[in-house]
Amino acid sequence: MTPDIRPHEKLDRAVIFLGPPGAGKGTQAKELARKFSAPHLSTGDMLREHVAQGTSLGQRAQPIMGRGELVPDSIVLRMVADRIERPDCSHGFVFDGFPRTVAQAQWLGELLKQHGFKPPLVVHMVIDPALLLRRITGRRTCKVGGEIYNVYERAPKVEGRCDSDGGELEQRPDDREEIVGPRLAAYEKQTAPLAAYYRRLGRLRDIDASKSVDEVGKGILDFVRETR
Ligand code: AP5
Secondary structure, eight states, X not given: OOOOXXXXXXXXXXXXXXOOTTSSHHXXXXXXXXXXXXXXXXXXXXXXXXXXXXXXXXXXXXXXXHTTOOOOHHHHHHHHHHHHTSXXXXXXXXXXXXXXXXXXXXXXXXXXXXXXXOOOEEEEEEOOGGGHHHHHHTEEEETTTOOEEETTTXXXXXXXXXXXXXOBEEOOGGGSHHHHHHHHHHIIIIITXXXXXXXXXXXXXXXXXXXXXXXXXXXXXXXXXXXX
């Protein structure tokens, strides 16, 4: 069994989670970040927060996300650059849903260099596409703390309520079955080529995301600890 990390052990670099919608990036990225007390930077969560707060950025992003398309770089890159500047990122962080195109990855590579970070590690979540629809349509997220559940696979103890804080569980608007197709198509066309990009740079590991949450997590932790 993989030992848990030592107290105060730092990540000291960026870890990127790459994989199709519903593969389990958020579930695993949050857990890895928690283990290292590092920030979990989900561009999807950041955008949803803007939408919920009704900011001008959120108003621009909402219809695009609702169609299952990628939000333009003019919105996403500024958001990421601002977030990395914060002091809590100084010992590394975990990206979930970023980068999503080769152009975003190239931009990020430069940004990390400017901030003096080592090259990022990339966790590539590989999964049978047949599993994704059930994972996506079954997902429920806590409105308070963002904990992720699944009504089929990882149900809360009390229906509709978060086990940790009792918060109400909600379904994401883009998790409707008719939006899943466009999201998967956007992934195949714009994001899947990133795997080859990072594989060439020698910093990517394929992780079988169809296994249990604990088994997937163990594979990721082994990778991160071996290659730091
Ligand atoms: P985003 O929020 O990043 O969504 P996504 O990439 O589509 O990924 P998901 O959140 O759907 O899935 P996940 O892999 O995190 O799975 P999860 O852990 O929740 O992006 C949303 C939108 O924002 C995009 O469409 C785009 O418009 C925009 N956007 C975001 N970033 C952008 C960027 N960089 N550039 C441009 N636009 C951007 O798990 C799924 C379910 O499965 C859960 O119910 C979970 O409980 C369950 N589960 C997880 N692991 C397991 C397991 N091992 N076994 C069984 N069940 C499991």
